[in-house]
Amino acid sequence: MWKRLRALIVKELLAVWHDKRTRAIVIGPPMIQLVIFSYAATYDITNISLAVLNEDPTPISRELIARFEGAPAFAEVVHLSHIAEIDAAIDSRKAQVVLHLGPDFSRRLMAAPPAPVQIILDGRRSNTALVIQGYANTIISAFNEDWTRDHGMAPPPARLAPRAWFNPNLHSQWMIVPSLMGILTMIVTLILTAVSVARERELGTMEQLLVTPLRPWEITLGKTIPAILIGLGEGTVIAAAAVYWFGVPLTGSVGLLYLSLLVYMLSVIGVGLFISSLARTQQQAVLGAFIFVVPALLLSGFATPIANMPEWLQMATQANPLRHFLVIIQGIFLKTPPIDVVIEGLWPMLIVGLLTLAAAAWLFRRRLY
Amino acid sequence: MTPINTRSGRRRRLLGLVRKETVQVVRDPSSIAIAFVLPIILLFLFGYGVSLDATDVKVGVVVEAPTPETQGFVNTLSNSPSFDVSVFRHRTSAENDLIAGRLKGVVVLRADFSDRLGRGEEAPIQVLLDGTDPNTARLVQGYVQGAWGKWMEHEALDRGQPIVVPVAAEARVRFNPEVSSRNFLVPGLIAIIMSLIGTLLTALVVSREWERGTMEALMATPITIFELIVGKLIPYFVLGMSGMALSVGMAVWLFEVPLRGSLWVLFSVGAVFMVAALGMGLLISTVARNQMAASQIGIVAAFLPAIMLSGFIFDIGSMPVLIQGLTYILAARYFVSTLQTLFLVGDVWSVIIPDVLGMAAIALFFLLVTARKTRKRLD
Numbered sequence: 041m042w043k044r045l046r047a048l049i050v051k052e053l054l055a056v057w058h059d060k061r062t063r064a065i066v067i068g069p070p071m072i073q074l075v076i077f078s079y080a081a082t083y084d085i086t087n088i089s090l091a092v093l094n095e096d097p098t099p100i101s102r103e104l105i106a107r108f109e110g111a112p113a114f115a116e117v118v119h120l121s122h123i124a125e126i127d128a129a130i131d132s133r134k135a136q137v138v139l140h141l142g143p144d145f146s147r148r149l150m151a152a153p154p155a156p157v158q159i160i161l162d163g164r165r166s167n168t169a170l171v172i173q174g175y176a177n178t179i180i181s182a183f184n185e186d187w188t189r190d191h192g193m194a195p196p197p198a199r200l201a202p203r204a205w206f207n208p209n210l211h212s213q214w215m216i217v218p219s220l221m222g223i224l225t226m227i228v229t230l231i232l233t234a235v236s237v238a239r240e241r242e243l244g245t246m247e248q249l250l251v252t253p254l255r256p257w258e259i260t261l262g263k264t265i266p267a268i269l270i271g272l273g274e275g276t277v278i279a280a281a282a283v284y285w286f287g288v289p290l291t292g293s294v295g296l297l298y299l300s301l302l303v304y305m306l307s308v309i310g311v312g313l314f315i316s317s318l319a320r321t322q323q324q325a326v327l328g329a330f331i332f333v334v335p336a337l338l339l340s341g342f343a344t345p346i347a348n349m350p351e352w353l354q355m356a357t358q359a360n361p362l363r364h365f366l367v368i369i370q371g372i373f374l375k376t377p378p379i380d381v382v383i384e385g386l387w388p389m390l391i392v393g394l395l396t397l398a399a400a401a402w403l404f405r406r407r408l409y
Numbered sequence: 410m411t412p413i414n415t416r417s418g419r420r421r422r423l424l425g426l427v428r429k430e431t432v433q434v435v436r437d438p439s440s441i442a443i444a445f446v447l448p449i450i451l452l453f454l455f456g457y458g459v460s461l462d463a464t465d466v467k468v469g470v471v472v473e474a475p476t477p478e479t480q481g482f483v484n485t486l487s488n489s490p491s492f493d494v495s496v497f498r499h500r501t502s503a504e505n506d507l508i509a510g511r512l513k514g515v516v517v518l519r520a521d522f523s524d525r526l527g528r529g530e531e532a533p534i535q536v537l538l539d540g541t542d543p544n545t546a547r548l549v550q551g552y553v554q555g556a557w558g559k560w561m562e563h564e565a566l567d568r569g570q571p572i573v574v575p576v577a578a579e580a581r582v583r584f585n586p587e588v589s590s591r592n593f594l595v596p597g598l599i600a601i602i603m604s605l606i607g608t609l610l611t612a613l614v615v616s617r618e619w620e621r622g623t624m625e626a627l628m629a630t631p632i633t634i635f636e637l638i639v640g641k642l643i644p645y646f647v648l649g650m651s652g653m654a655l656s657v658g659m660a661v662w663l664f665e666v667p668l669r670g671s672l673w674v675l676f677s678v679g680a681v682f683m684v685a686a687l688g689m690g691l692l693i694s695t696v697a698r699n700q701m702a703a704s705q706i707g708i709v710a711a712f713l714p715a716i717m718l719s720g721f722i723f724d725i726g727s728m729p730v731l732i733q734g735l736t737y738i739l740a741a742r743y744f745v746s747t748l749q750t751l752f753l754v755g756d757v758w759s760v761i762i763p764d765v766l767g768m769a770a771i772a773l774f775f776l777l778v779t780a781r782k783t784r785k786r787l788d
Contacts, residue, residue, distance in 0.1 A: 069709040077717045079729050080736075083544040086727045104576065130583050132759045133750075136726075154577035163585025164749045166593050167461040167544070168724050173580050174551035180578050181554075187575040197564065198522075198532045200557055202550050205507060207540030215541050227713075231705050239700075322620075323613050326704040327439055330609065333708070334451060339458045343722045344594075345545055347467070347513070348460040367510060370541045381509050 044254055048262030056232070056266070066232070070224045070274055074281060077220060081343075082212040085171045086113055091135035093120040096145040104157070107179050108139065114175075130162050137161050137172050149187075206374040214289075217282040218373045219342050221275050221301075222365040226308050226336070229271040231329050233312030236263055237404075238325035260401045264309050271305040272298070282373070292372030296382060300368045307361035307389040310396030317403040336362050361389045422632050426640030434644050443609055444648035448602050448656045455598050456664045461590035461722075463548040465493040468514040469503040472496055476523040478564070482534075485560040486516065491552040504537070513539045514549045584753040595666045596748035597721035599656045601712075603679070604741050606652050607686025608693065608711040610645045615694035616703035634780050642687055649683045650676070660752075670751035678747050678761065681768045685740040686711070688775030695782050715741040743767040 057063050090108060094101055109117050118135060120126065129135040140158035149155040159176050161169040188195055207214045240246040249259060279297065282288040290297075311332060319325035338344075339353065340362040346354055357363045364385040371377035434440045470486060472479045487494045495512070497503040506512040517535040525532040536553050538546040585592050618624040627637065657675065660666045668675070689711060697703040717723060718732070719741035725733055736742045743764035750760045 069705070073709065073713060076732060076735065077713070080717050080732045081723050082727050083547075083723070084727050085724055088726070127583070131754060131757055149575055154574045157576055157578050159578050159580045161580060161582045163582040163588060164593055164753045165720075165724065166582075166585050166588045166590050167722075169582055169585075170551065170588060171544075171547055174547055174554075176580075177551065177554060177578055180576050184575045195531065196561055197526055197529075198534050198557070198561065200536055200554060201533050202536040202538060202553070204538040204540035204543075204546050207543065207546075210540055210543040210546055212543050215543060227708055228705075231708070235700070235704070322700045323439055323617055326613060326700055327443070327609075329704070330605070330708075331447070331450075334605065334712070335454055337716070338455055343716070344459045344461055345463075345542060348462060348464070349458045353454070353458045371510070374541050375508055377508070 044252075045258055045262055045265075048254060048259065049265050052236075052263060052266040053269070056270070066228055066270060066274075070228055071277070073224055074217075074220055074278055078213055078217050078281075078286060081216045081220075084210075084212055085168050085175070087115040088113055088137060088172055088175075089116055089118070089135045090114045091118040091120050091126070091129045091138045093123065093126060093138065093140045094145075095143040096141055096147075098146040100146045100149060101141050104141070104180075104183055105139065107183055108176075111175070111179055126160055130160060133162070135162075136168065137176070139176075213286050214374060215370060217278070217286050217288055218369045219366050221278040221282070221369055222304065222340075222362050223337060223342065224278060225271045225274050225301075225305065226362055227333060228274060229267045229305060229308055230312045230333060231326070232270065233263060233267050233309050234315040234319075234325045234329040235322055237313065237316035238319045238322045241320070242322050256404045257401050260313060260397065260404060263313060264306075264397070267309045267312070268302070268305045271308070272301060275301045275305075288373055290373055291376040292382075297369075297372050300365065300372065300382065300386060303386050303389050303393065304361055304365040307393035307396070310393040310400065311361070313400035314396040314403075317400045336360050339363070341366055358388055359392060361392055364389050418631075419633075419636060422630075423636050423640050426627075426632065426636065427643050430641060430644040434648065437614075440610060440614065440645075440648065443606055444652040445655060447606065448652045449659065451602050451605075452595075452598060452656055452659045453663075456591065456595055456659070459591075459594050459598065461544065461594070462588075463491055463545055463552065466491055466513050466545065466549055466552075467493045467495070467511065468516065468549065468553075469495050469497050469506060469512045471500050471503045471515060471517045472498065473500075473518065473520040474523065478523045478526055479518045481563065482518065482557075482560050485556045485563070486553075489552060489556050491549075492556075507537060507539060510539070510541075513542070513545055514553065516553065591664060592666050592753060593749055594722070595660045595664050596752045597719070597745045599653070599660060600682070600719060600741050600744040600748055601715045601721060602656055603649065603653055603682060603744070604686055604711050604715040606649050607645075607683055608690040608707045610648065611641070611687050611690030612693040612697070612703045612707045613700060614645075615641065615691060616697050616700050619694065619698040620700060634783050637783065638691065638776065638780055641691065642684070645687055646680075646683055649687065650680060653679045653683070666752055668752050669755040671756055674756055674761065675748075675751050678744070678751070678765055678768075681765055681772065682740055682744040685768050685772035685775065688772050688779065689740070692775050692779045692782070695779050714739050718742065719745045721745050737767070738771065740768050740771045 056066060092105055092108070094105060108114055118129070120129065120138070126138045126140060129138055138160040140160065142156065145155050145157070157180065159173060161173060163169055185195070204210050237246070240249065254262070283290050312329065315328035315332065316325050319328055339349070339357055340360055346357055346363065349357070368382055368385040371381060468486070470483050472483065483494065483496060486492050500517060503512065503515045507515050515537040517537070522532050534557070536550065538549055540546055582588055653676070661668050690707070693706050693710065694703050697706055715721070718736045718739055720736070725736055725742065747761050747764040750757050
């Protein structure tokens with residue numbers, strides 16, 4: 041039995057390797073994507089284009105503006121001369137944010153605080169606007185602190201001391217690259233497995249497989265194992281890139297990393313084989329794979345938090361292996377997770393994997409055409 | 410026999426191909442599913458599921474020694490719609506929840522908080538943020554800062570000591586005053602769905618023809634390459650634009666995203682994008698020639714970049730310069746930018762025209778390369 045199984049596994053691996061196209065797909069794109077997306081997917085807002093309308097050019101107002109100019113997040117500073125230019129600058133995207141100091145700024149600062157500063161933001165990208173607003177508030181708070189200290193006024197009674205745990209400098213890549221481990225391996229293995237059975241059916245090689253002594257569950261296993269191997273291989277490369285190139289800390293154990301990756305691969309491959317056994321043509325298999333991948337990706341908590349989704353949708357994401365894997369892998373890299381937190385995420389994936397694999401094997405037997 | 414190079418000959422062949430493609434589409438439910446059912450499902454799911462607004466964020470407040478002042482602070486936090494506050498007596502349980510991911514932030518009011526306030530000394534408030542999600546961490550920090558400012562004002566009023574804030578910032582958000590992320594994400598979603606449809610439709614269907622050999626049959630006809638490409642594009646173009654109309658309708662009526670630009674500009678720009686997306690799909694299917702490869706390439710070259718590099722979620726201006734350059738060859742980038750402007754602002758030509766030119770250039774490129782690579786040979 042093991043000989044038969046091994047023969048099938050070797051055949052599957054060779055099939056992927058010998059076809060120039062599939063070979064290229066398994067290796068090339070994931071690596072390219074790893075590089076490009078790790079740098080592209082950033083939550084940092086930098087290079088902010090700032091425009092300033094200062095109707096009260098005094099040393100004080102200039103000092104406040106200088107703090108914005110000096111801040112690393114703000115790139116170029118354009119000086120406007122007229123109120124009407126504010127809206128035009130935002131509309132045409134010349135500036136993402138406009139600072140407006142009125143003509144009585146200095147007077148109010150000295151005699152009748154608070155002196156108002158208008159911050160006009162572009163709401164087309166609301167998230168960016170909120171972050172920019174946060175930056176601006178931080179700069180103004182620092183200015184306020186220095187001012188109250190220099191002028192002998194009473195400092196605010198309580199002061200906030202924020203600290204970011206697990207990722208003190210809020211590097212986007214510390215979250216993105218481990219997440220890419222889940223995303224890229226899912227895409228490759230899912231398409232490989234989803235299309236494999238349907239392809240063999242369409243090309244007629246499935247019939248040949250079925251007249252061999254292999255039993256249906258052995259065929260299922262024989263298709264699962266090569267995909268797991270490929271997935272583990274890719275996962276390793278991405279993990280290595282994360283640690284050695286991007287400097288993401290690996291605080292959890294490597295053993296736990298591979299265990300989680302294995303369970304995750306199992307569930308993804310299960311879904312892939314399930315789709316494959318349902319589909320009668322390759323096109324249906326690919327469609328099925330897309331229909332799974334697109335929601336799995338966008339509703340996984342990768343780009344947008346799960347906590348922001350409505351309750352019913354949050355429940356539904358429990359069936360998404362990527363969602364659980366993201367939590368686990370981010371924890372393993374950044375948080376040194378206690379074992380019970382990891383297990384909390386592992387068993388849903390295990391259930392999904394076993395259910396889909398069983399369904400695939402069963403459907404397999406029934407649909408021999 | 411109609412001579413090959415006359416106008417009427419060309420028209421007849423073209424119409425014949427268009428009719429054949431249309432009948433094929435009508436008889437093949439998967440194309441209809443892609444063009445209509447897929448957008449509905451995706452927009453529905455993502456319109457509700459994809460949001461960057463931080464509301465009801467779970468934060469914990471550690472109050473080691475409850476006093477009226479600490480209660481005041483807790484109340485200010487609880488009253489904010491951004492937070493879902495749980496109160497703890499001991500740091501450790503709150504910190505454990507932070508590690509487990511059950512809390513996104515922990516605010517610590519130490520035992521000597523009120524005493525220090527009473528003595529006029531500075532009372533530090535520690536704010537621990539979950540750094541695994543940098544975006545939410547920054548937003549939470551901003552909200553806590555806002556709540557802190559409010560609380561200090563109340564405290565000062567209660568004490569009769571006017572709080573002196575030298576400079577006060579007043580924020581005004583143009584176009585999206587409710588600062589709802591849905592208003593900028595849904596237009597981006599439309600671009601992604603259109604990418605998916607455009608590339609899927611052609612990549613899958615045409616590569617299937619190559620695989621099954623029906624493309625060879627087409628090659629044996631007098632049809633020219635130009636007519637072949639145009640003839641294949643037209644039915645899928647119609648399908649794709651119908652899908653777009655459906656998506657725009659859902660965005661406006663279901664999700665109540667404002668549409669301040671004009672409809673004809675919206676659909677004209679959409680048409681240009683559709684041609685670019687279809688062109689890419691055609692190129693993929695010509696190069697790949699089998700469905701497995703075509704689907705992988707489709708995801709890699711069209712779908713994933715559309716999500717990551719188009720400005721849909723991740724800010725292009727904040728990416729490294731090299732990557733920013735890369736986004737210029739992605740049609741989705743231009744489409745997302747124009748959609749966000751068309752929906753939330755209006756017809757801002759200084760944004761729209763460069764975007765349309767970019768998309769048109771890309772469309773032309775794909776079509777030309779496809780034409781060159783599709784040669785009437787049987788290999």
